[in-house]
């Protein structure tokens with residue numbers, strides 16, 4: 119019996135298996151609004167057999183976007199565009215839909231990766247002044263962000279709450295708060311980006327304060343029956359930066375506030391990072407969070423092989439795995455994993471006839487005939 123294909127409970131959310139599609143920015147929105155690309159992209163991933171799809175980093179305000187083409191959920195038009203896309207996905211797939219709520223902080227006003235990914239300098243078309251815990255740029259020589267004052271912090275709390283209410287109306291089944299990869303909430307956590315000397319900087323407790331406040335407002339704005347969790351960078355991969363001990367402390371603090379899971383990633387706050395990239399390189403962090411905190415834990419990062427994913431879950435290193443690039447490369451990865459592991463997976467009835475002869479029992483409920 120495959121453990122990867124056993125159901126998983128996150129709060130009141132039941133996942134059919136332990137395969138999650140990681141959030142992936144598409145840089146294809148129009149003033150924050152989802153486009154036909156999102157319908158195609160999310161639509162095809164929704165047919166994959168994964169239990170849950172986490173919609174890409176979705177900005178809670180226009181200034182919280184990484185690039186001008188980021189997805190957002192800060193206007194009625196954004197909400198309506200997502201309603202169309204999510205409605206179409208729902209009509210044809212049982213996949214559970216979560217969304218990652220995000221604010222880019224000092225990494226805002228960037229170009230899309232295929233345009234080089236650099237900062238759009240102030241004064242250039244499409245640029246805007248980023249905000250951050252401190253007026254320290256991500257890379258030396260870049261335009262510095264504006265340090266957030268009390269009114270700015272309140273604005274961001276309100277933006278997260280409003281976006282969470284919109285997500286609630288859209289019927290999203292879960293929310294993930296983006297506190298990883300060097301974006302705003304991670305900037306508060308990391309002493310590399312946070313140089314504040316008020317209640318939001320300095321000690322670990324102070325650096326965790328704003329991310330925890332954001333968790334509270336999002337949790338309060340989203341249906342109590344549906345889970346909210348956080349994606350955290352477990353380490354900055356820079357000496358003196360944010361680390362796994364902080365991650366465990368933050369996870370415990372989140373747990374005490376009703377956080378339903380932890381999605382364990384790493385890096386992103388500093389160009390000085392030295393990441394020992396390799397298969398499953400972030401899994402040991404997930405293992406530690408799971409062992410010391412006990413919340414459902416999602417591991418991510420170069421999990422590409424079904425047996426590898428099975429071993430992570432069966433070995434108790436994490437409760438679920440999330441895949442990003444492997445799902446783009448092979449959008450039927452969960453089908454192929456089920457075939458390899460002798461498990462069953464849900465597929466759309468329109469595709470049932472594709473079931474290979476050697477895997478006669480692969481698709482749940484499949485039956486087809488003809489005159």
Ligand SMILES: Cc1cc2nc3c(=O)[nH]c(=O)nc-3n(C[C@H](O)[C@H](O)[C@H](O)COP(=O)(O)O)c2cc1C
Nearest residue numbers: 140141142143174175418419420421441442443444
């Ligand atoms: C195209 C692309 C877009 C991404 N966008 C996001 C995002 O919106 N939010 C996020 O937390 N991580 C994002 N990531 C990181 C992935 O979610 C994932 O953590 C990372 O790619 C490592 O997993 P993998 O080895 O399975 O690709 C993105 C990655 C890719 C490849």
